[in-house]
Amino acid sequence: METQGRPVDDVLAELDLARGKDPDPHGAHLFGLTYPTGDAEIERLCHAVHDRMLYSNALNPFRFPEQSRLSEEVVRAVAGLVHLPREGGGTTTSGGTESILMAVLVARQRARARGVERPVVVAPASAHPAYAKAAHFLDLDYRQAPLDPTTLAVDVGALRGLVDERTALVVASAFSYPHGVMDDVAAVAALAAEHGAGCHVDACVGGMVLPFLDGELPAWDFGVPGVTSMSVDLHKYGFVPKGCSVVLHALPDWAGHQWFVYDQWPAGLYGSPAVAGAKSAAPVLAAWAVMQHLGLDGYRRVVAGMVEAAGRIREGFESVDGVVVNGSPVGTVMSWRSERPELSLFAAADLLEQRGWFLNRLTGTGGGEPGLHVMVSPAHEHVIDQLVPDFVDCCEDAVRAGVQSDDAGRYA
Ligand SMILES: Cc1ncc(COP(=O)(O)O)c(C=O)c1O
Incomplete structure (x- = not known):
């Protein structure tokens, strides 16, 4: 930073120059x-919401109860699309990685509660790096299951050999980032359930596409027995600017594992459901708005x-x-x-x-x-x-x- 400041237009001109060198x-x-939606109305709506919510803070739901209500509507809308059971729940997060981090955290806490000392995440080799990252951050072991060389879905036979009593979570993608193919969610979830482990469906990419596809699909959502959590990103095929995903859990104990609540300091009760503390409400409210607009x-x-x-x-x-x-x-x-x-x-x-x-x-x-x-x-x-x-x-x-x-x- 220079000692002397610069006029706004000067600063913006430099930003535009830099932006112009990157892909549009x-x-x-x-x-x-x-x-990119190529849809002027969706873009107008996202701009308008961000304009209105630019200085918002989504940290404290008691101070901004209306923001919090609309955010809850977003979670419920996604939950409805993927048939989350009534006793389940979830939260918005800043993106797929944070949703996955929360799913792995909840699975780790459950595994620890049943006495597993060093829990393991088992994921297809095609799973997004966010699972390896979550295992690294949260101190779990990570095992990769190979793909079937023809379908490029996870090889369920090989997966069977990797899941055991230490397994906290088994991952299936619906659909995968590298190849856009569906893992066999029913088989993966059944295998996880056999070992008392959770099954996370990564619908970060597919979650806002699959519910709207015509034609037959293999079962992939919470209707599949054994599916315990799911991530659905709204800043991908929900068509809102970055900063919005939803993590959902089928079992009611999730909140106790995911929420962090603390009052051992001089400024009162602090509670937060995911990684961030203070954060903008704009991305989630943009998701709410686009859902209202598109239906x-x-x-x-x-x-x-x-x-x-x-x-x-x-x-x-x-x-x-x-x-x-x-x-x-x-x-x-x-x-x-x-x-x-x-x-x-x-x-x-x-x-x-x-x-x-x-x-x-x-x-x-x-x-x-x-x-x-x-x-x-x-x-x-x-x-x-x-x-x-x-x-x-x-x-x-x-x-x-x-x-x-x-x-x-x-x-x-
Ligand atoms: C299948 C899948 N899961 C998770 C993620 C991580 O999402 P994010 O980049 O929003 O953290 C991605 C990102 O592309 C993805 O494709």
Whole structure:
């Protein structure tokens, strides 16, 4: 910081200059990290809520009971979509990682209560790094279960060998980040229940997509016996700015394990349900507002549009000789490998980046093969007619140039 301050417009100009060098989240040329809706009304609503709630604090529900009531409506709305039992409950958090941290905490406390000294989290190799992070933060052991090489869902037979009396939590994704495929939630939850462990369904990505899909799906929500917790992110396919997820628990003892309450200091009772203390109410109230605006029909319409767009992208990419989709992705996330030795998809991705398209890369570590990955957002519908020809061109150019790329996958 300089000694002398600067005029506001001067500061904003510098911010805009810096922003202009990064990819534009509205441009629909990114396929993850941001979820552009391309819908001016949703954006107007999110801006307006953030404007109104800019200086809010969601720490104290007694001081701001209305904020707290609307936040509870968000939890209840998500709970309804995923059939949370009446005796269950949950809270909002700042994102998927915090929801997962809370689910692992609750599972650890339950395991300790039944006498397990060093509890274990068992997760598919495709599970998001947030589980390994939670195990690291909360001092649990972490075991990774391999994927079935064809479906890329967790190999339930191999999982069976990893779950035992020390297991606090077994994870299933609905659907997974790397491949967009469903784990067999019913089998995973039954296995967890056999050993007295919890089963967490990671619906951080799928939770606001799966309830609105047409057609048959394998059972994946709280209707499945043995599912004890779930994370659903609203700052992904709930279409609100970052800072909003919901963690849900089926069993009524969750609050006692998740809430932190303390009064051994001079300033009175402090209570908080998750990691953060003071935090903005804006992201959660934006979620409330978008839910009011879209309604169930709106979400159904938006999800149908994304699934249609994902299908067109898939068809376009697979028109390239040797490009093959991984597993059977069910919704808006999918990935491809190259079965043609002379086609490096990383090399094609490098060329696509020169044209301003940022596809995600898979390394193949832990299952599957190296390849490319997309998370489709509503705004992508409007760029498919540019994306697909560019993809086809860049694959051809990569083959012609005989390029091999060294640039491995980076998630974040
Ligand atoms: C399946 C899955 N779970 C959890 C997370 C973590 O969510 P966040 O980045 O909001 O903490 C992600 C993020 O992409 C994810 O894809």
